[in-house]
Amino acid sequence: DGGITQSPKYLFRKEGQNVTLSCEQNLNHDAMYWYRQDPGQGLRLIYYSQIVNDFQKGDIAEGYSVSREKKESFPLTVTSAQKNPTAFYLCASSSTAGSYNEQFFGPGTRLTVL
């Protein structure tokens, strides 16, 4: 079955540590996205990638980094520079970039900083 997988489902981190969230898709989609979700805030775009080896900052990129070395993978690193990283992180993909294509979401990773 095609879809998006994210791991781990729950992640705990100590302050000052970097952590990497995994996102893999087997839908053969060109575009991939990372969103952050906080209660009452909706989905906020962190980074997106329109094609392999290319990515762009979204609305809240500070304290995060990404890479897109393979079409199916788009990992997100939450660095120690991110002041308030506790949140629910969602990865998504669409066939191509742009606003006319449906986005498919992964199950999410809930990150908690202790």
Place this chain on the structure above:
Amino acid sequence: QQPVQSPQAVILREGEDAVINCSSSKALYSVHWYRQKHGEAPVFLMILLKGGEQKGHDKISASFNEKKQQSSLYLTASQLSYSGTYFCGTPQDRPGAGSYQLTFGKGTKLSVIP
């Protein structure tokens, strides 16, 4: 610019109808609607691409008024399974990126009770 959704929350009894609105301060070219159940990933409902377009999905339909820069989601004869948070997404130009990416509203929490 984040689209504005109203109401923020609504409680319905099974069989009742509801309307969720999504408005933008900028011109709209398309509107996406997604539903997210608690702790799960958002699921795509529909995209409206033209002003005046209306679409239906079971007993959930939507309209898009380009001139008024708004879209409305209609839920008729609500079922328990309709409970969740509904998000609209509208395209926003990303400077330097050469593409439009979605910006989501804060969501409308719908609770259907027996």
